[in-house]
Amino acid sequence: xxxxxxxxxxxxxxxxxxxxxxxxxxxxxxxxxxxxxxxxxxxxxxxxxxxxxxxxxxxxxxxxxxxxxxxxxxxxxxxxxxxxxxxxxxxxxxxxxxxxxxxxxxxxxxxxxxxxxxxx
Amino acid sequence: xxxxxxxxxxxxxxxxxxxxxxxxxxxxxxxxxxxxxxxxxxxxxxxxxxxxxxxxxxxxxxxxxxxxxxxxxxxxxxxxxxxxxxxxxxxxxxxxxxxxxxxxxx
Numbered sequence: 152x153x154x155x156x157x158x159x160x161x162x163x164x165x166x167x168x169x170x171x172x173x174x175x176x177x178x179x180x181x182x183x184x185x186x187x188x189x190x191x192x193x194x195x196x197x198x199x200x201x202x203x204x205x206x207x208x209x210x211x212x213x214x215x216x217x218x219x220x221x222x223x224x225x226x227x228x229x230x231x232x233x234x235x236x237x238x239x240x241x242x243x244x245x246x247x248x249x250x251x252x253x254x255x256x257x258x259x260x261x262x263x264x265x266x267x268x269x270x271x
Numbered sequence: 272x273x274x275x276x277x278x279x280x281x282x283x284x285x286x287x288x289x290x291x292x293x294x295x296x297x298x299x300x301x302x303x304x305x306x307x308x309x310x311x312x313x314x315x316x317x318x319x320x321x322x323x324x325x326x327x328x329x330x331x332x333x334x335x336x337x338x339x340x341x342x343x344x345x346x347x348x349x350x351x352x353x354x355x356x357x358x359x360x361x362x363x364x365x366x367x368x369x370x371x372x373x374x375x376x377x
Contacts, residue, residue, distance in 0.1 A: 198366040246314050256362020261314035
């Protein structure tokens with residue numbers, strides 16, 4: 152079992168930023184990618200982007216280009232997603248998931264999810 | 272983006288029933304399709320990858336088939352623990368998910 156552990160729930164004001172973390176086992180960082188997927192209540196999951204930690208290479212969904220940054224700290228085996236200029240529409244559960252390095256889209260292990268609430 | 276359309280959006284079935292869900296892609300995706308199960312408050316769980324391959328540890332009552340634009344997901348004999356929402360997801364292009372099928376108990 153591969154355990155991805157995410158940071159806790161956040162409440163943010165519109166216009167602010169949020170940074171969510173995802174701690175992964177060592178082999179995930181050296182051999183896999185980590186993708187970020189968010190899900191608003193009652194809606195389908197939405198892929199946001201991914202990082203190959205050993206290379207630092209990132210890919211983003213076009214919708215989030217310029218507003219989302221994914222990073223990875225190899226020393227702590229932790230991946231991060233930062234979302235800026237938050238709006239009410241960014242209220243969602245944010246998941247990290249282990250992914251294949253070559254092609255995004257094989258999410259075989261997931262974090263527990265982090266609820267981000269954007270509220271005035 | 273490749274659009275994924277699932278049907279039905281919800282269904283009711285009894286324990287032991289055969290359940291079938293379909294997923295249609297807006298363009299051909301080969302067999303670059305996965306199926307996930309999601310229970311309330313939990314992350315999705317990968318069940319089927321590459322259209323028809325059973326993920327390790329997943330019961331054999333789950334199966335998938337199809338290629339190109341049309342795919343099918345089947346539960347051969349519904350069990351109580353299968354009550355959940357199911358999503359298809361393509362990865363021929365950047366990943367996109369279907370709208371989900373909520374499987375409820377009749």
